[in-house]
Amino acid sequence: MDWSALSVSLRLAGFTCLMLIPIAIWLGRALAYARFRGKGLCEALIALPLVLPPTVLGFYLLLSFGRDAPVGSFWAEITGSGLNFTFSGILIASLIANLPFAVQPIQRAFEHVPHNLREAAWCSGLSPWQTLLRIELPLVWPGIMSAAALTFAHTLGEFGVILMVGGAIDGETRTLAIAIYDRVQAFDEQGAAQMSALLLLVSFITLGLVYGLSGRRRWARG
Amino acid sequence: MGCLGAGGGRVVDSLMGLAPGRASGLGVAVNQTGPIPLDAKFTCQPGELLALVGPSGSGKTTLLRTIAGLYRPQSGQVVCAGDVWFDAERKHSLSPQNRQVGIVFQDYALFPHLTALENIQLPLRHLPQPQRRDQAEHWLAKVRLQGLGKRYPNALSGGQQQRVALARALARDPKVLLLDEPFSAVDQVTRRRLQRELALLRQQIEIPIVLVTHDLEEATALADQICVLHNGVSLQQAAPETLFRRPASPLIARLLDRHNLFEGVVVDVKGQLRLQWGETHLEVAEGLINLSQGETVAWYLPPSDIVLHRRDRPSYGERENPLAATVEELVVLGGITSVSLRVNHGDMLRFDIATHAARRNQLTRGAVVNVSLLAKGIHLLPGHQVRADAHDKRK
Numbered sequence A: 001m002d003w004s005a006l007s008v009s010l011r012l013a014g015f016t017c018l019m020l021i022p023i024a025i026w027l028g029r030a031l032a033y034a035r036f037r038g039k040g041l042c043e044a045l046i047a048l049p050l051v052l053p054p055t056v057l058g059f060y061l062l063l064s065f066g067r068d069a070p071v072g073s074f075w076a077e078i079t080g081s082g083l084n085f086t087f088s089g090i091l092i093a094s095l096i097a098n099l100p101f102a103v104q105p106i107q108r109a110f111e112h113v114p115h116n117l118r119e120a121a122w123c124s125g126l127s128p129w130q131t132l133l134r135i136e137l138p139l140v141w142p143g144i145m146s147a148a149a150l151t152f153a154h155t156l157g158e159f160g161v162i163l164m165v166g167g168a169i170d171g172e173t174r175t176l177a178i179a180i181y182d183r184v185q186a187f188d189e190q191g192a193a194q195m196s197a198l199l200l201l202v203s204f205i206t207l208g209l210v211y212g213l214s215g216r217r218r219w220a221r222g
Numbered sequence B: 001m002g003c004l005g006a007g008g009g010r011v012v013d014s015l016m017g018l019a020p021g022r023a024s025g026l027g028v029a030v031n032q033t034g035p036i037p038l039d040a041k042f043t044c045q046p047g048e049l050l051a052l053v054g055p056s057g058s059g060k061t062t063l064l065r066t067i068a069g070l071y072r073p074q075s076g077q078v079v080c081a082g083d084v085w086f087d088a089e090r091k092h093s094l095s096p097q098n099r100q101v102g103i104v105f106q107d108y109a110l111f112p113h114l115t116a117l118e119n120i121q122l123p124l125r126h127l128p129q130p131q132r133r134d135q136a137e138h139w140l141a142k143v144r145l146q147g148l149g150k151r152y153p154n155a156l157s158g159g160q161q162q163r164v165a166l167a168r169a170l171a172r173d174p175k176v177l178l179l180d181e182p183f184s185a186v187d188q189v190t191r192r193r194l195q196r197e198l199a200l201l202r203q204q205i206e207i208p209i210v211l212v213t214h215d216l217e218e219a220t221a222l223a224d225q226i227c228v229l230h231n232g233v234s235l236q237q238a239a240p241e242t243l244f245r246r247p248a249s250p251l252i253a254r255l256l257d258r259h260n261l262f263e264g265v266v267v268d269v270k271g272q273l274r275l276q277w278g279e280t281h282l283e284v285a286e287g288l289i290n291l292s293q294g295e296t297v298a299w300y301l302p303p304s305d306i307v308l309h310r311r312d313r314p315s316y317g318e319r320e321n322p323l324a325a326t327v328e329e330l331v332v333l334g335g336i337t338s339v340s341l342r343v344n345h346g347d348m349l350r351f352d353i354a355t356h357a358a359r360r361n362q363l364t365r366g367a368v369v370n371v372s373l374l375a376k377g378i379h380l381l382p383g384h385q386v387r388a389d390a391h392d393k394r395k
Helices: A003-033 A039-051 A054-065 A070-079 A087-097 A099-111 A115-123 A128-157 A160-166 A176-185 A189-214 B012-017 B060-068 B116-124 B129-142 B158-171 B188-202 B216-222 B240-245 B250-255 B355-360
Strands: B026-032 B038-044 B049-053 B075-080 B083-087 B101-104 B176-180 B209-213 B225-230 B233-238 B261-269 B272-277 B280-282 B296-300 B306-308 B322-333 B336-343 B348-354 B368-373 B379-381
Touching: A003 A039, A003 A087, A003 A099, A003 A128, A003 A176, A003 A189, A039 A099, A054 A070, A054 A087, A054 A160, A087 A099, A087 A160, A099 A128, A115 A128, A115 B101, A128 A176, A128 A189, A160 A176, A176 A189, B026 B060, B038 B049, B038 B060, B038 B225, B049 B060, B049 B216, B060 B075, B060 B101, B060 B176, B060 B209, B101 B158, B116 B129, B116 B158, B129 B158, B158 B176, B158 B188, B188 B216, B209 B216, B216 B240, B225 B240, B225 B250, B233 B240, B233 B250, B250 B261, B250 B296, B261 B280, B272 B296, B306 B348, B322 B355, B336 B355, B348 B355
Parallel strands: B038 B233, B049 B209, B049 B225, B101 B176, B176 B209
Antiparallel strands: B026 B038, B026 B075, B075 B083, B225 B233, B261 B272, B261 B296, B272 B280, B296 B379, B306 B368, B322 B336, B322 B368, B336 B348
16 A cells, blocks of 8 residues: 555645645636626636546656746746746646636536525625625535535546646655556556555545535525 | 706706705716616606606616616716715715615515514614614614514515515615505505505605506506606606606607697687587687697597586586597496597597496497596697507597
8 A cells, every 4th residue: 555645645635635625616706707708718628627637637747847848947946946847836736737626516506506696695784705704604615515526526536737847756646546547557456456446445434525525505495 | 947958067056956946855866878878867856756657667776776886877966865876977976875765676575584574674874783673673664564574585475575565665764765566566455554554654754755657547556757768768756646647748648648639720710710520610718829830740538538428417527628529338346337439530538437327328338428628627739749550539
């Protein structure tokens, strides 16, 4: 069992969720409410990682993370280190690859909040922030939970993008999914089997927990 | 109050002027060309219920949203309780949070994840928690929902949801109460009961109430004042009785589902001005004197001022403008029968009588009956034309 790979995988999935969910709430809400020219283009851009082969996405990220590319050089300027083959690099790659998994459920949830509920909240004296916290977020909570579950599970399983951007550096960028591949390459079938079973279990528990929790809302029944 | 026509310009002062010494009322004047064309002006005094009526798309809801601060027209003013809430010219607009309005939305817009009590508590957040609860309970009792505070909206009936919405609107201690078709989503029986309760509740609150409705009966039953809207333009604001007897134009009469719109010519009969309608010379109580002979003028007669002569004995007003007409159509609607009479020259008179009275007078299709058109009811509409396609003539 490659414990350091498990640790990298869990850290990557955890940080991706923590950082992506607030961004997705903001983006999903904006896309759900706003009517502007080019909205379809924005949505297409966000959905792109769904259909793009991970290696293609990984290839472009690899290019843009290079020290001579704008993103890579900017990062090097503020942190002093590169992005390729680092944990920071695969984290950023993971944020981008998971964008549609996080944004779409949240956007759908916001689209289902009737517009006049917000207006009723304003007319009840709630500021826009209070309206978000007390009315909108409780109502879109199931969407946020499925976004988190999808993002977490998808990050655990991500292979192509991580391999392209991060390689397989032990304790830094080698995730469980990559470790399994390495084990198979080394004809260590038992090691691969153990890790596969673990990944299966973790994914199943995460999804089960989230779907179980989001179904327990008394007011939504009937 | 007369015809409220093209508004716009600076009207805050005139709005305040409409309520001398009682600056606590509501005054609204808005004007814009698009995207929703609006040209409306109306006022509502504290304790008064103003109904905004008009067909769908006439801008009723937009005006309500303007009062609440949920919609900002290009130009206009909203004043309430002596405060200027909106003044486009000075680029001044209070947010909905700062306007202190109570609003009941058409679909109630209850927060589905909060119980009835929590819904009512939401506007009370300025109070400490125990007091908040007491207040919410108080309002719950006021709308007769004691004991249902712990229910979520989806476990309440339509009528109960409407009451929670009303309690939530009133809990804010609003300066104006806005009701957007609050009775349209419930069944007839519930609607009657809720209307009755609103009429009772009204007596306890001294704020302007604005009701948006397309139901004329509802407006007549509940409102002190009715403002008629058409394509975003406020045509006339008046008490229901005045409005139904003295609509300011044929269009208003038609929007109010009034029939009996005709055209006549002013003539001199033996030194007295009369209105010639077909072969009949009608005596008119007021207004003829201002018109010149030979002028064609539109006129309207409220159905209540058409008197059907009884066959067996004289009727009240029998000698006033008597004429013979043929029964063209009889429509029995329960206790009421709608009667259409064709007068010799082709125009149709329409009025309702009790079904038993129709039977007693042996009204049948094709029968010739005598009616009187009461002189004081004849309402002249100089300067207006009865459109050629008026449905009175088609039928």
